[in-house]
Amino acid sequence: MRMRKKKNGPARMQACADYLLDSGQMEQACEGKELRIEIGCGKGTFLLESAEREPDVFFVGIERVFGAALLAAEKLREAQTPNACVMLGDVMSLSENFPAHRVSRIYLNFSDPWPKARHAKRRLTYRTFLAEYKKLLAPDGAILFKTDNVQLFEFSLQEFEESGFLLRNRTDDLHASKWEADNIHTEYEDNFSAKGFSIHRVEAYLD
Ligand SMILES: C[S@@+](CC[C@H](N)C(=O)[O-])C[C@H]1O[C@@H](n2cnc3c(N)ncnc32)[C@H](O)[C@@H]1O
Secondary structure, three states: OOOOOOOOHHHHHHHOOOOEOOHHHHHHHHOOOEEEEEEOOOOOHHHHHHHHHOOOEEEEEEEOOHHHHHHHHHHHHHOOOOOEEEEEOOHHHHHHHOOOOOEEEEEEEOOOOOOOHHHHHHOOOOHHHHHHHHHHEEEEEEEEEEEOOHHHHHHHHHHHHHOOOEEEEEEOOHHHOHHHHHOOOOHHHHHHHHOOOOOEEEEEEOO
């Protein structure tokens, strides 16, 4: 995601300090609630709506781009959302930041496709990342993945299966499917959908 340098970044960050948390603060804020995370939450539209729909669940958006994380945190602050926060950081440090087997859902929404074969290991559904997600997921946990990118989708299905995940509720046209009724659109989703791309979605379970 391309982002201009944010004007007044430090001051704005300070203003939404209650929503831009580190791992210790996040654990406190979560208070034993069911925990779900979105990796690469962008500007936070999905995060906010998810939290509003499910007040008994705590949602954490992980985002490595400062400008996007800031916008997401500002969105949560404006809505005074009590059950969500943003963590500025990279997927690589997940297991340092979350207790083992505590997360019930990991959302991967429109992850960067990294189309070149030599960059396959950077895709967030590459097997080394899946191994990290397994450490976080509760026994009945799942990864919910959606993308407009057919090549990334096919690659991911294979990675999920080879990593021992069980695939359920797959669709190659989410917006025309029965799952659309509960689907929360992301910024990229609306963008790609408006351009005529159909949206692929699958749930990958540990068990
Ligand atoms: C294509 S955008 C999708 C944003 C949002 N999920 C949506 O659907 O509108 C991918 C997002 O993932 C973030 N991202 C990519 N790799 C990441 C990583 N390794 N750790 C954390 N965030 C990452 C990017 O900064 C970007 O905001």
